[in-house]
Amino acid sequence: MAIYYGDGSNSGSGRIIQVKQTVDTYTSSKTGTSAVQVGNLAVAITPKSSSNKILIQVDLKLGATSGSVEPMIRLLRSVSGGSTDYVYQGGGAGSRSQVMFGGDEFHANNAPWELIQVAGTYLDNAQSTGVHTYRLYWNIVNSNTLYLNRCHHDNNSTAIPRSASSITAMEVAA
DSSP, X not given: OOOBOTTSOBTTXXXXXXXXEEEEOSOEEEOSSXXXXXXXXXXXXXXXXXXXXXXXXXXXXXXXXXXTOOEEEEEEEEETTSOEEEESOOOOOTTOOXXXXXXXXXXXXXXXXXXXXXEEEEEEEOOSSSOEEEEEEEEESSSSOEEESBOSOOOSSTTSOBOOEEEEEEEEOO
């Protein structure tokens, strides 16, 4: 039950109504320049109200064959009975990639042994009570390989990391 204050606001506004999360502990890899879904990183949430917001949190662990992989990560939103769009991306300008995040994140000489973390947050408008599914897509702009949850050198050694990645959706009361 919301508590109403003298200025008209209430304690219900801004509270988290529900949380959905997908954690991917498996490894996968990406070569080639066409965008595909990152592993199993998709999360679905059905808002209780169309005026609420959906807070998306992304936590990726990436490895690469070299420091020049240039990962391009996009966030795709599909709404049942509605549209499918890439969201939270830069504006179009020439041949530039419109992404949630991207670029050269790896150190040139150490890239094959690195596992880097890239994270992002986006607050979306629900706009409907249909099922909202958020998926991560990845792409690279050259012929190298990008990895999820592992390094390029994936030897069986305690010095070589394996990790998990996640995508989380939270409904926030308006």
